[in-house]
Amino acid sequence: DGGITQSPKYLFRKEGQNVTLSCEQNLNHDAMYWYRQDPGQGLRLIYYSQIVNDFQKGDIAEGYSVSREKKESFPLTVTSAQKNPTAFYLCATRGSGANVLTFGAGSRLTVL
């Protein structure tokens, strides 16, 4: 069953802790993206990767880190440097030559 799997779906974190959100895809897509969603603000791009072992900062990269060691995986780490991490995080992929993003179901992070 092809698709994008984001885990965990819900995550609670204490202030000062790092947390890693997983994004795995079996669509064989080259490009992967991380977006953050806040109420009334739409989605904002955090990081994206066009190819394995390469990634670029998006519009709101501060306080986040990523890696792209495998084509299938693009984990996002929310570090303690992120001042307001409570949000809904969405991973997306894009196939080579395509102009459409496919989205995962999202992970909701709450900082207590």
Added chain:
Amino acid sequence: AQSVTQLGSHVSVSEGALVLLRCNYSSSVPPYLFWYVQYPNQGLQLLLKYTSAATLVKGINGFEAEFKKSETSFHLTKPSAHMSDAAEYFCAVSERSNDYKLSFGAGTTVTVRA
């Protein structure tokens, strides 16, 4: 630079009535334009896209949108609302030269009254 403005954060329609969601964009180059729908606590699903072919684009679930370059608009319509159309809708734009990064509008929440 590219950006999107969605007019109206919340739209309420009666079942069977016209749904009209407004989207205006700015882009320095010919854009790709998209409408996505999101149901609560889920990811985004593509409704339709404009990529420089026909200016009237038909999508899933009876939705369509018209690209108007002179007005820099890409409004979404559906002739007759159904209860299942209650969701949040996002307009997005990408420039063909920037790695297909999408810029999203703030979203419009649609409620459908019985």
